[in-house]
Amino acid sequence: MMNNSNLVEYQCQCCKQRKRSGYYIHHLYLCLSCEQLLISLEPEDPLYKEYVKLMTAARRRNSQPNTIPVN
Numbered sequence: 001m002m003n004n005s006n007l008v009e010y011q012c013q014c015c016k017q018r019k020r021s022g023y024y025i026h027h028l029y030l031c032l033s034c035e036q037l038l039i040s041l042e043p044e045d046p047l048y049k050e051y052v053k054l055m056t057a058a059r060r061r062n063s064q065p066n067t068i069p070v071n
């Protein structure tokens with residue numbers, strides 16, 4: 001799975017679309033457009049808080065480390 005990571009489509013946890021390129025942030029997969037949206041948001045923005053909630057939930061769900069290198 002790790003070797004094929006460039007060929008695999010992942011489902012973005014925010015927009016639920018399947019994308020080939022994106023980021024893992026705290027085990028939460030974000031596609032490029034959602035990532036762009038996220039970084040354009042102010043921390044006070046309710047939508048930003050929704051992302052943070054999603055990330056926190058994803059981190060809890062995936063308490064076991066998987067194949068994603070962190071930093």
Ligand SMILES: [Zn+2]
Pocket residue numbers: 012013014015016017030031032033034035
């Ligand atoms: Zn997305």
